[in-house]
Structures are given as structure tokens and as C-alpha cells.
Amino acid sequence: MYQILRQIVRTGIKTEAPPAPDQDLRVAAQRLERAMLETLGRALVIRQIDAGSCNGCELEINALSNPYYNLEALGIKFAASPKHADLLLVTGPVAKNMEVAVKRAYECTPAPKLVVAVGDCGANGGVFGESYASCGRVANVIPVDVAVPGCPPTPLALMTGILTAISSR
Numbered sequence: 001m002y003q004i005l006r007q008i009v010r011t012g013i014k015t016e017a018p019p020a021p022d023q024d025l026r027v028a029a030q031r032l033e034r035a036m037l038e039t040l041g042r043a044l045v046i047r048q049i050d051a052g053s054c055n056g057c058e059l060e061i062n063a064l065s066n067p068y069y070n071l072e073a074l075g076i077k078f079a080a081s082p083k084h085a086d087l088l089l090v091t092g093p094v095a096k097n098m099e100v101a102v103k104r105a106y107e108c109t110p111a112p113k114l115v116v117a118v119g120d121c122g123a124n125g126g127v128f129g130e131s132y133a134s135c136g137r138v139a140n141v142i143p144v145d146v147a148v149p150g151c152p153p154t155p156l157a158l159m160t161g162i163l164t165a166i167s168s169r
Helices: 002-011 023-039 056-063 096-108 119-124 155-168
Strands: 044-050 076-078 087-091 114-118 134-136 146-148
Touching: 023 155, 044 056, 044 096, 044 155, 056 087, 056 119, 056 155, 087 096, 087 119, 087 155, 096 134, 114 119, 114 155, 119 146, 146 155
Parallel strands: 044 076, 044 087, 087 114, 114 146
Antiparallel strands: none
């Protein structure tokens, strides 16, 4: 027991310093919040659809909810139903098996609706392209307002894509 305590005292605290505040992130967050309130006058509700991705983009979308990016503080929420959504966030190339589901989600989303295609696969089909099992990019199935490139795109790029979609409304 004493050996462990001595080791702890000798070693000290070994943790990383917290990351420095990112000025680009603050500016993007302020612009996003302002555009959302000017355009909608309320919170933005997003429905995320995985149309056949490798889940790399989903990991970055999940990072938007962590304390560093904190989209909830800006008034942006994720919904389980497209009936409550203002914006569809679609990841991956649209698999043939998901084509009908993506179209139905788009039809269920109340107007005016926005669609953001996420990642290289959503934007242009990525390495999968069009094949017997894939419809390719999201725009081949439903109209897309903004495409966010990257494999996977960073959370800041996702925030910028959402901002662009809201601003284009």
C-alpha cells in the first residue's frame, strides 16, 4: 500500500492540458445560432439518416453533441422522426435497400425542408459509386441543398454545412 502511495507522489499528475478555445468554432457557432433564429425563429430539428455508410460520418455527427461542440446549447436538436424535422442529414451512398426509406423520410419531412448530404459517399458516391447494390450519391434519390465533403467530414465542417443550408433557405 505504501509503495503505491509513494509511486503516486513521485509520479505526480500526468494529464494533458485542455485544448485551447478554437476561434473558428466560436464564430461558426455564433453564425449558426443567429441564422437559425433569423430563418426559423426557433430551434432547428435534425433527422439523421444512415443510408448505407461505414459509420465514420456518424461518429463525427455524434461528436456534435459532446461538450466541446455542444449543438444542444445552440438550440439544435436531433429527432427520431422525420415528421418533426426541419433538416435531413443523410450519410453514406444510398443503398438500394434504403432507397425507398430515404424517399419516404423526405416525403414525411414537413416543408420547407432542407437536405444535407454528408461525407464523400453522400456527396458523390465515394468509393462505392453506383452499382447493383448502391444508388450512389444522395442527390440521385432526393434533392440535396448542401453537400459536405470529407471522409469523414470534421464536426466543424458539418456545422458549416448546416449553416450553409439554413442560410440558403
